[in-house]
Amino acid sequence: MCGIIGFTGASQAAPVLLSGLKRLEYRGYDSAGIAVQCEGEIRMLKATGKVDTLIERYGQDRQMNGVCGIGHTRWATHGAPSDINAHPHMSMDGLFAIVHNGIIENYAQIRKELIDEGVKFLSETDTEVIVQLLMKYYDGNFQNTVLKTLSRLEGSYAVGIMCRDFPGVLYAAREASPLIIGLGAGENFFASDITALVSHTKNVIDLDDGEVAEIRSDSISIFDHAGRPVEKTERHITWDVAAAEKNGYEHFMLKEIMEQPNALKATIDPRVRDGRIVLDDLDLDMSCYDRIMITACGSAYHAGCVGRSVIETLCRIPVETELASELRYRDFVMDEKNLVIVVSQSGETADTIAALRECRSRGATVLAIVNVVGSSIAKLADHVIYTWAGPEIAVATTKGYTTQVAVLTMFAIWAADRLGRIEPEEYSEMVSALMKIPERAQRTLDLNARVRKLAKKYHDRKSLFFIGRNLDYSSCLEGSLKLKEISYIHSEAYAAGELKHGTIALIEPGRLVVALCCCERLFDKTVSNIQQVKARGAKVLAVALESNRRIFSEADDVLLVPSTHRLLVPIVEIIPLQLFAYFVAGFNGCDIDKPKNLAKSVTVE
Numbered sequence: 001m002c003g004i005i006g007f008t009g010a011s012q013a014a015p016v017l018l019s020g021l022k023r024l025e026y027r028g029y030d031s032a033g034i035a036v037q038c039e040g041e042i043r044m045l046k047a048t049g050k051v052d053t054l055i056e057r058y059g060q061d062r063q064m065n066g067v068c069g070i071g072h073t074r075w076a077t078h079g080a081p082s083d084i085n086a087h088p089h090m091s092m093d094g095l096f097a098i099v100h101n102g103i104i105e106n107y108a109q110i111r112k113e114l115i116d117e118g119v120k121f122l123s124e125t126d127t128e129v130i131v132q133l134l135m136k137y138y139d140g141n142f143q144n145t146v147l148k149t150l151s152r153l154e155g156s157y158a159v160g161i162m163c164r165d166f167p168g169v170l171y172a173a174r175e176a177s178p179l180i181i182g183l184g185a186g187e188n189f190f191a192s193d194i195t196a197l198v199s200h201t202k203n204v205i206d207l208d209d210g211e212v213a214e215i216r217s218d219s220i221s222i223f224d225h226a227g228r229p230v231e232k233t234e235r236h237i238t239w240d241v242a243a244a245e246k247n248g249y250e251h252f253m254l255k256e257i258m259e260q261p262n263a264l265k266a267t268i269d270p271r272v273r274d275g276r277i278v279l280d281d282l283d284l285d286m287s288c289y290d291r292i293m294i295t296a297c298g299s300a301y302h303a304g305c306v307g308r309s310v311i312e313t314l315c316r317i318p319v320e321t322e323l324a325s326e327l328r329y330r331d332f333v334m335d336e337k338n339l340v341i342v343v344s345q346s347g348e349t350a351d352t353i354a355a356l357r358e359c360r361s362r363g364a365t366v367l368a369i370v371n372v373v374g375s376s377i378a379k380l381a382d383h384v385i386y387t388w389a390g391p392e393i394a395v396a397t398t399k400g401y402t403t404q405v406a407v408l409t410m411f412a413i414w415a416a417d418r419l420g421r422i423e424p425e426e427y428s429e430m431v432s433a434l435m436k437i438p439e440r441a442q443r444t445l446d447l448n449a450r451v452r453k454l455a456k457k458y459h460d461r462k463s464l465f466f467i468g469r470n471l472d473y474s475s476c477l478e479g480s481l482k483l484k485e486i487s488y489i490h491s492e493a494y495a496a497g498e499l500k501h502g503t504i505a506l507i508e509p510g511r512l513v514v515a516l517c518c519c520e521r522l523f524d525k526t527v528s529n530i531q532q533v534k535a536r537g538a539k540v541l542a543v544a545l546e547s548n549r550r551i552f553s554e555a556d557d558v559l560l561v562p563s564t565h566r567l568l569v570p571i572v573e574i575i576p577l578q579l580f581a582y583f584v585a586g587f588n589g590c591d592i593d594k595p596k597n598l599a600k601s602v603t604v605e
C-alpha cells in the first residue's frame, strides 16, 4: 500500500525523505517520488519502480536543496504505475504539492467539474483532484484552503500537503488511512507509520480520523474539520532502529521467522502471573455471549481458524470464522449476544475494518487482536489485546501469525476459566505448556538446515498439496498461503478427508504432498490419506511430532517438531512450513520480502 512521509526542519529534506521511503518499501509499491520547497518553488522527482531508482536520479540531479518536503511510495489503484501517475502531484499553477494514501471515491465527479472549469489534469489518479481543488479554493489562507478542500472529499485518505507561499509549513490530514506525526528537536515529520521515522524520533502523535495537523519545524497544531483545536497526547515508541532493520539476515522474513521465540515470549510472559493468565484491562463478561465470530483476512484469518477450534474446545461456545471481505457484504445475523474477535497484524486492513464496523452496527462487542499500537482497528474495537511481536517488515507474515495464535489461545484459556468450564488440572497444564512455547519454537528453528535441503530437493515443483485434519488443516491453509505468496508456486490446502471427494484425481506420480500429522488423535486417519496418495505415486513430506516415530515408515521425507499441548501444536508446526516457503522462494530467485503484486498493509479494498 502507499506510504507517505513529510519533513520540515533545518537539514536537507531530500535525504530524509528518501531514507524514509526506503523504510516504507515493505508496504508494497510500484513507483516513488519526492517534492521539496526550493528557492521559492516546489521541485519534484519521481521514478517508476524501486526507491533505489529515485535515489539514483536524485544523485544525478541534486537540484533539490530545501528543508521542507514530502515523499510517497505508490501502489497503483487509479492509473498504471508510471512517472506521471507517481506522487507527489502538483496543482496546475505549481502552488501546491500533495502525497496521498487511500482512495477518493467521488474523484470522477470532482474531476469532471474541474475539467469543465478549465483545469488540465496530467495524471489518471484520484489524488490529482485534491491538489487541483486546493488551487481552486486558495484564498491566501493555507488552513482555510485545506479545510475547504477536505470538505469536498469522500473516501479514505492520509494526505500531506505543501504550498509554495508557505515555506517550512506542512499540512497532514487523516480519514480512514493511517497517519502519525513524528516530533523531533527543531524538526517535525509525518508518516504512514513509525518505521519511516524511527531513526529520527521515537515520539509520536497518532492522528485520528477527521483530524488535520499543521506541522512546522518548531510547532504542531492539531484541529478538526471545523478548525477547532484538538488536544492530543504524545506516545513514546519503545523499539529501536535495529528492530526495523535486518540485523545481518539476508531477508526480513528470515529475521522475523528467527525472532519468533522472542516475539512469543514478549507476548506470553507478561500475561502469566503466578500460573494464571492475566489479561489486564480486558473487562469482558463472557456469560453475556452465546456465540463468537472471528473475522480477518489472509494469514490473520488462518490464525482465527486455529482460534476457533481452541476457543470452542475450551469454552464450549459456538465459534464461527469468516473472511472479513465476505462478511462485510453479507446480510448476516448478529446481535449484542455476539462477541466478535477481529484479528489483524497491521490494524489497518480495509476489509477487516469494514467488517468490524458492520458487526458493531448490529450491536456486537468487538475484541481486536492487533500488533500495531494505535492502529485504526485498535481504536475502533471495544477491547484490544496486543500481540507484542514488534515491527513486522516482510510482506509475508510469520511472527505476526504465531503471536496471533498465542493470543487467541491465551484468550481461550482465560475465557474458559471465567466461564468455569476448564478443570484446574487442564488450566495448569495449558499455562505451563504455553510458558514453554518460546523454547519449543526455538527448538523447531533447529530444523532450519534440514528444511533448506528439502526445499532444494523440491523447489522446482509446479504445484503441490498440503493436507491435514482439524488443527493440522488450519496450519495447511497458512503453509500453503506462505508458499504461494513468496515463491509463486501453486499449492492448495486440503482437509485430508476431502481428498477422496475430488482432489485425489490430481495426484499423479511425482506430485509433492506435504502432510501434517501433528494431531495425534487423527494420526492414523491422516496416515491412511498418505497411503492413498503414495499409492498413486505422490512424494510425501510429512511434519509430525517428535514423539511419533511411526511416520518414518510412511513418508518419503519427515520433519519432526517438538511435542507440546495438543492445542498449542499449530504454533510449532507452522515454523517448518514458513522456512520451507522461504527457502523454496530463495532457490527460485524470488524477491522474498516484497513479493510481486502484494502489499504489507492492505488499506484499500
Ligand code: F6R
Pocket (backbone or CB within 6 Å): 297, 298, 299, 300, 301, 343, 344, 345, 346, 347, 348, 349, 352, 395, 396, 397, 481, 482, 485, 600, 601, 602
Ligand atoms: C500473508 C499476509 C496477509 C495478511 C492479511 C491481513 O502472509 O501477511 O495475508 O495476513 O493481509 O493483514 P493484517 O493482519 O495486517 O490485517
